[in-house]
Amino acid sequence: MSHQIALSFEDGVTRFVECRSGDTVADAAYRAGINIPLDCRDGACGTCKGFCESGRYDGGSYIDEALSDAEAAEGYVLACQMRPQSDCVVRIAATSDVCKTGAATHKGRVSAIERLSETAVAFSITLADRAALGFLPGQYVNIRVPGTDQRRSYSFSSGPNAAAVSFLLRNTTAGLLPTWLRERAEVGAEIDFNGPLGSFYLREIKRPLLFLAGGTGLAPFLAMLETIAAQGSAHPIHLIYGVTSDADLVEVDKLEAAAARIANFTFACCVADPASAYPRQGYVTRYIEAGHLYDGDVDVYLCGPPPMVDAVRQHMQTHGIEPANFYFEKFATSGLVTAISESHGGRP
Known part of the structure; x- marks a missing residue:
């Protein structure tokens, strides 16, 4: 049996490799022509240390100088020792160029x-x-x-x-x-x-989620909801979708379909234009409620135009909101991504 391993590099490139039963991640990568940096294959040097964001695996054997017990408990792995037991997402601590690959x-x-x-x-x-x-x-x-x-x-x-x-x-x-x-x-x-x-993608769901979408920044959340609908989630998910004008409010039918398929998914839409006839007027920040934040035990995903992203980040700082993890992505109206996601809080 084989598993699909997503290798996420520091420059945002992601490559998928097939990992055969019993193979390590390094074996699978090298077979695909991707040279993950390593100086040994014995779990002794730590050069191939990465982070497994999702999936099950056998971490293998290694010495403490290469990977401490505390690091292993957080999800850090050695590519030369990690043997996947399911599909996995692994962050590689190197750029795609260094690993002799690319998009x-x-x-x-x-x-x-x-x-x-x-x-x-x-x-x-x-x-x-x-x-x-x-x-x-x-x-x-x-x-x-x-x-x-x-x-x-x-x-x-x-x-x-x-x-x-x-x-x-x-x-x-x-x-x-x-x-x-x-x-x-x-x-x-x-x-x-x-x-x-890009590093703005759905991580393994370990706690409640709050999705914040601005305009066509709804797109990645539609992809995430498709995945959640197929896999299920034991945790509640709430999405707030804000747009500038009534004409910008699109794909609401897909959100309604997602709510019908995902038992614990809810959403709210809002329109900033004060002349709008939509029931909820104003910006996304107006509709972030305390109940959506679970006293900080929440992962927040945010995607929208730069002013909206900056406003939400400022809102959270002003109100002392510190989510477990905060992932965000900005985009320009031309379609150019102007900033990739970051993670704050860092809880696994």
Whole structure:
């Protein structure tokens, strides 16, 4: 029996490798041409130390100088000793370049274009080799705008097991990809992207979750919810989705479908425009309640435009909110990611 291991590198590149029964992570990586740094294969040097974010494994044998008992209890592993017993996500303490690898290129054709409103558009790609693409829910790719050498970054809005991969974009007049979709794209058009990329992705669920989405920053959460619906969760999950205007409020039907499939998932939407007729007006911070925070025993995921992300972070600092873990990602309206996620709090 084999398992899929997601290797997450320091520069945001993620590569998936197949780990055969009895193999170590280092064995699987080297077989795929990925050179995880190591100076021994005996658990003695600690050079290949990483962190397992999810999955079951046998940590193997090693000396305390390479990996202490305290580190092992937190989830740190040695790639030369770790033998997976399920699919796993492992953070590698090196860049993809150092490991002689990089983001993969995937090619396909546009299979659907849906104009959700005057300000939002969704589209899907059917890949030439769907089995070759693995990604973690929440990650993004760099899509090449057809007819140009320009690439723009967009998060998957579909789950990792969807037959076609989908994306949610703000339909701006200045954005290269939205302009192409609006003016020239047709179903069947060839398109390619590099990835997956990014450290903003769903970790193993160990406590309640609070999702905060701004505008098309909803996309990675739709992918996360697809995964949670398939796997289940023993912990409550609440999402607050904020937009600027009524026209920006899209894909609510998918949130309703997720709520029907996930027993402990709830959500609330809000519109900042004071002229909106929507029942909840104002910004996301207005609707963060004490009950969503579990006295800090909560993991917070935040994705939206820079002003919204900065406002939420300032709100939390001002009110002394210290979640167990805080992951966030900013994006520009052009589709360029301007900051990757960070984790604060650090509870495993």
